[in-house]
Amino acid sequence: MTAEKNQNRKIAKDSDFDLIQAINSGQADKFHDLVKRYEQKLYNFSLRMCRNPSDAEDMVQDTFLNVFKYLKNFRYETKFKNWLYKVAASTCIKKRRKSKFAPDKELSLDEFLPNDEAEKPDNVPEWAMLPLDKLLNEELSGVINKTILELPKKYRVVIVLRDIEGFSTAETAQILNLSPSNVKVRLHRARLYLRDKLKGYFENDQ
Amino acid sequence: MTSDCHEHQHCLEMFEKLSEYIDGELDHATCDEIEKHAKNCVACFSCMETLKRTVALCRKVEDQPIPREFSKKLKEIIQNLPKPTSP
Numbered sequence: 001m002t003a004e005k006n007q008n009r010k011i012a013k014d015s016d017f018d019l020i021q022a023i024n025s026g027q028a029d030k031f032h033d034l035v036k037r038y039e040q041k042l043y044n045f046s047l048r049m050c051r052n053p054s055d056a057e058d059m060v061q062d063t064f065l066n067v068f069k070y071l072k073n074f075r076y077e078t079k080f081k082n083w084l085y086k087v088a089a090s091t092c093i094k095k096r097r098k099s100k101f102a103p104d105k106e107l108s109l110d111e112f113l114p115n116d117e118a119e120k121p122d123n124v125p126e127w128a129m130l131p132l133d134k135l136l137n138e139e140l141s142g143v144i145n146k147t148i149l150e151l152p153k154k155y156r157v158v159i160v161l162r163d164i165e166g167f168s169t170a171e172t173a174q175i176l177n178l179s180p181s182n183v184k185v186r187l188h189r190a191r192l193y194l195r196d197k198l199k200g201y202f203e204n205d206q
Numbered sequence: 207m208t209s210d211c212h213e214h215q216h217c218l219e220m221f222e223k224l225s226e227y228i229d230g231e232l233d234h235a236t237c238d239e240i241e242k243h244a245k246n247c248v249a250c251f252s253c254m255e256t257l258k259r260t261v262a263l264c265r266k267v268e269d270q271p272i273p274r275e276f277s278k279k280l281k282e283i284i285q286n287l288p289k290p291t292s293p
Contacts, residue, residue, distance in 0.1 A: 032284050039277060044269040057276050061283065068287055113221065114249055123248065128255040132262055141267050163264035169231065188225035195260040 016080040024072055031071075035064055038081070041165070042088060048148055048160045049092045059095065063088040078174065085165070086175045089157060104152035112192035127202040140201075147197040151190055158183055159190035216243050220250050224257050 016034070023030050042063060046056035066087050074083055127135060148156055148164075161172045162183070169187075173180045220240050226232050227240050244251040 028287075031287075032281060035280060035284055039280060040269060040272050043272040043276070047270065053273070057273075060276075061280060064280065064284065065287075068284070109222065113218075114253060124252045124255045128252070128259040132259075132266060136263060136266050140263070144263060144267050159264065163261055164267060166265070169229070184226060184231070188222075191225055191257060191260055191264075194264070195257050198260055198263070199256060 011076040012079045012082075013076065014079045014081070017076065020071065020074065020076075020080060024074075031068060034067075038084060039064075042084070045085070045088060045160065045165060046092070048145070048164070049153070049157060050095075051149060055095070059088065059092055062091045062095075066091060078171075082167070082171055082175055085161065085167070089161075089175055092157075104154045107152065107155055107189040107193060109189060109192075112189070112196060125199070125202060127198070143198070143201050144194070147194050150197075151193060155186050155190040155193070158186040159194070162187050163191070217247060217250050220244070220247075221253065224254055225261075227254070228258055228261055 016037070019030060019034055019037075023034065039060065042060050043056060046059040046063075047053065050056045050059055063084070067084060070087070074080065078086075148159065151159065157176065158172060161167045161175060162169070167175065169180050169183050172178075172187075173183045176183070178186075220243050223232060223236065223240065227237060232240070240254075244254055
């Protein structure tokens with residue numbers, strides 16, 4: 001029965017599978033290839049999670065050290081990338097516990113409800129209709145990154161994983177050990193917060 | 207119930223589900239309801255389009271390059287690590 005169960009165990013064979021097999025079979029020098037493959041993505045994830053480049057570098061370094069330590073235990077039950085982000089997210093949470101930050105502020109849905117009659121638009125604002133390429137420039141990218149950093153961490157990590165890193169709801173839930181419905185609630189509030197800030201940015205611009 | 211009150215309730219229901227709608231995580235019937243409501247409510251349609259645009263912009267934001275010095279430091283740290291042992 002156990003053998004059958006093991007045979008039926010789903011293996012997430014992704015593009016990292018062969019490299020990880022090689023590392024775990026003794027070619028430890030190949031670990032650097034794995035680092036090269038993910039250092040850029042992980043650095044940007046860390047930058048969005050921490051508030052300064054020095055903390056982001058520490059987070060990347062600690063994440064890779066943890067990955068190196070525990071790679072032998074990786075059983076391909078998920079894609080390697082998902083496991084890597086799980087390690088990174090947990091490294092970030094542990095770091096935060098050691099810091100003196102105040103607990104996360106809750107974002108309530110009511111904060112984002114459009115104000116009835118006073119704010120009812122006559123039509124859709126231009127920034128929602130223009131082609132994306134015409135809209136997105138360095139300044140706007142900066143506004144988006146800055147606003148994401150303003151978000152309380154529990155909302156920030158969800159919007160970063162879902163809308164920037166491109167993980168699905170189920171994957172994000174797995175990475176953060178949350179229920180999918182909890183991921184959806186946090187994502188919706190984070191998006192509404194960002195939308196409000198973008199609305200303000202474009203209204204002041206006009 | 208006045209028609210205004212009925213509309214407002216629809217607006218709130220739609221507002222709560224907008225992200226799931228954008229992500230294609232709702233059933234057909236709920237999607238149809240949302241689309242029908244958005245056709246007749248400029249405020250909700252505008253809210254939906256600006257939220258869609260917010261998500262699209264997020265997906266397009268570019269990454270920063272990793273500082274060269276840090277990448278070099280990382281490489282050195284990795285090279286000096288002891289070989290992992292079996293668990």
